[in-house]
Amino acid sequence: MSSIHILGIDLGKHCFHAIAHNRCGVEVLRRKFNRTQLLIFLSKIESTTIAFEACGGAHWLARKCSEFGHQPRLIPPQYVKPYVKGNKNDFIDASAIAEAAGRPTMRFVAVKSEEAQVIAAIHRVRDSYIKERTATMSRIGAILLEFGLSFPKGHAKMKSLFQWLAEQTVSLPKSLLCELISIHEHYKYLNEQIKTQDNKLQTIVNNNESAQLLKTIPGIGDLTSTLCIADVSSPSNFTNGREMAAWLGLVPRQFSTGGKTKLLGMSKRGNKHLRTLFIHGARAVLSRLETTGKVFGEWLVNLRATKPFNVVVVALANKLVRIAWAVLYHRQAFKAV
Structure with a gap:
């Protein structure tokens, strides 16, 4: 495999399609791997340039390539698309990646460290909690509207939901109040989770x-x-x-x-x-x-x-x-x- 100049890999969840080009741009290898087979293959070939799109799992694989002595190249997917020829399939995508990586003016994505990906994961989880909390608040407002109550906006009112309900002249069924209690408990749980994520970020700031x-x-x-x-x-x-x-x-x-x-x-x-x-x-x-x-x-x-x-x-x-x-x-x- 010493003739490999650039190895283009189309990443998947379970399957990885690889196309290798030599220095003249001629295809010298075309293979399909699972995750374990790919790592074994990369550990055995001589040091070379390995390119793939910057998508899910790309930064992990890039770090693995660096451990094996290779030079990983992460390419934004929109920069690969012009090099796709004919119909789309995994091997054609891998060939396009290998060709794009060989262009002297191509722009690449920097490889993230594990610490950077952990911080990004904390942000992602925090955002998901916020979206879920917003949906929960909207759900409570929609339920009350069905019973003739227009609930005010804001977290201050949401935190004192049942105090606000007690001040209203409209009486609600007990079974509905049980549902509202359950949803409101979920709202409070999400607030606690968001606060936990904020504390994690605060700790990172204090140590960085x-x-x-x-x-x-x-x-x-x-x-x-x-x-x-x-x-x-x-x-x-x-x-x-x-x-x-x-x-x-x-x-x-x-x-x-x-x-x-x-x-x-x-x-x-x-x-x-x-x-x-x-x-x-x-x-x-x-x-x-x-x-x-x-x-x-x-x-x-x-x-x-x-x-x-x-x-x-x-x-x-x-x-x-x-x-x-x-x-x-x-x-x-x-x-x-």
């Missing part, structure tokens, strides 16, 4: 220097700092802060032709969750423009006076991302000029 540095930036708290260190494995993956902002989709989309530049709305590419947290951070700064927003000087004041609110939010989020990159790259806390 990079997260503590990020928290010195206005508008960045535990959520944004921990997810940033999880998803941005190394600031050196970006040439500058603008590249990181573009990676998060906080720059305008471009639709230029004939030498005429046309900029549209924000591209919304990249990591949606992290971009959302930076947007929320910018909104938090703008809500305290006279205090927290002072560190951004006249730039932010003039922008707020001349541009729509949402435009200012995105512009400030873009600046926060650039500052975050500089803080991580130079390993220095943020200091207002």
